[in-house]
Amino acid sequence: MYPQKKICVLGLGYIGLPSAALLANTGYLVHGVDVDQDAVKLINQGKVHIVEPDLDAFVQSAVGSGRLRASNKPESADIFIICVPTPFIHDDNPIPQPDLSYVIAAAKSIAPYVRSDNIVILESTSPVGTTELVRNTLKECGVDISAVHFTYCPERVLPGRIMIELIQNDRVVGGLTDEATEETAVFYKTFVTGEILKTDARTAEMCKLVENSSRDVSLAFANELSILCDGLEINVNELIQYANHHPRVNILQPGCGVGGHCIAVDPWFIVAKDPKNATIIRTAREVNNYKNKWVIEKIKNIALKFQIDNGRPACIACMGLAFKPDIDDLRESPALAVAESLRNAQFDVVAVEPNIESFKGLTLVSVEEGIKQADILVFLVKHHQFLSIDTQGKKLLDFCGMNFKI
Secondary structure, three states, X not given: OHHHOEEEEEOOOOOHHHHHHHHHHHOOEEEEEOOOHHHHHHHHOOOOOOOOOOHHHHHHHHHHOOOEEEEOOOXXXXXXXXXXXXXXXXXXXXXXXXXXXXXXXXXXXXXXXXXXXXXXXXXXXXOOOHHHHHHHHHHHOOOOHHHOEEEEOOOOOOOOOHXXXXXXXXXXXXEOXXXXXXXXXXXXOOOOOOOEEEEEHHHHHHHHHHHHHHHXXXXXXXXXXXXXXXXXXXXXXXHHHHHOOOOXXXXXXXXXXXXXXXXXXXXXXXXXXXXXXXXXXXXXXXXXXXXXXXXXXXXXXXXXXXXXXXXXXOEEEEEOOOOXXXXXXXXXXXXXXXXXXXXXXXXXXXEEOOOOOOOOOOOEOOXXXXXXHOOEEEEOOOOHHHOOOOOOOOEEEEOOXXXXXX
C-alpha cells in the first residue's frame, strides 16, 4: 500500500507544508526540507510559520504521530515532491524572466538519494519544459534516470481553503512518460477525492499557466473598467452588479492591482516563452500593473488636496497589505506596493493588516487605532475585519469593493 512509502517534500511554504502535513496524516512517512532553519524548528515543534485555516491542527497531528519531521537536508525516499518558489529574475528585461534556480537547487539536492523506481514530482508553478529540466539536472549529477518517473502536477488551491482543496480539487498529472503519469496518478488517488486528469508534462505545465492567465485577463478587464468609470463618474461596483445580471456575463471585482505568486507571475512565464504571440496575456499583465500605479497616484492627489485644504499633511491608513482577503500572504501584493510607495514618497502612512504582527518599514496598527489616527482611510483588501467597522466620518477610498463611494 502507498501509505507505507516515504515522501520527501522539498520546500515547506504555502504549498509544501500543507501537502506534507496532509500526506503524513494520510499515513505516509514524510520528511520535509526547507532552507529556513527557523521554519524547520517550528515545524518540528508541531507549530506553523504561515497563516492558513486548519494547517496548525494538521501539522500538530502529523508531528505528534511521528510521521512528519523537517530538516535542512533531503533523505532517501520513494517519492520526491518539489514545492520550491519560482520567482522572477530581477533585471532590466521588459519581460520578466523566470528564476528556476530554486528548482535546479532542489533537483541537485536530491541527486544523492534518487533511486530506480522513485517518483520525482514537480509541483512548483513553472514554465513549459521545467520537468525536463529537473530530469536533465539529475542526469548531469550522475543519476541513472532510466527507471525514474518524472511528473508535473500543479497545485490548484486557494489560500484560505488549502487544506480542503488539496483533497477535493481535480488534479492534472503529466509525466515525461506514460508510465510516470500512471504511477503518479496512483499516488495522488490515495489522498485526492477529485478527478485525476492524466496527460503529458508539457500540457500539465501549460495548463497551470493558462488557468491563472485566464483569470488575469478577466481581472484586467475589471480593472480597466474601474479606471474608465472613475473618469465617467460612475460607481464601478454598482455597474458590475447590474451587468452581471445578464445570464452570460460575469465581470470580476476590480482591485488595486493583482497579486500573489500565481496570477501576478504565471502569465509572464508564457509571455517569456513567446513574446510575439502572447499579446493579450501581456497586455492584461500591463493593465493590472498599471492599475496599481493608478491607485497610488489617485491616493497621492487626494492626500495633497487634503494638505492644501487643511494646512497640514494627511495621515493615510492603508487598510490591508495581503494580496487577497483574510490571509497573511504578501507575495507580489499590490496593496503592499501601495503602502510602500506612499511611505517612500514621504506621506504619513499607517498600515492595518490583521493577519500579520509586523512588517519592516511600515507602522502596523490595529483597526481601531488606524481609524483613530487617519484622515484618509484607503481600503485595499476586503478583510472580514473591515466589513462592519465604524469609519467615523473619515475620508474613504474604496479599491476593493467595500461599496464605499470613492
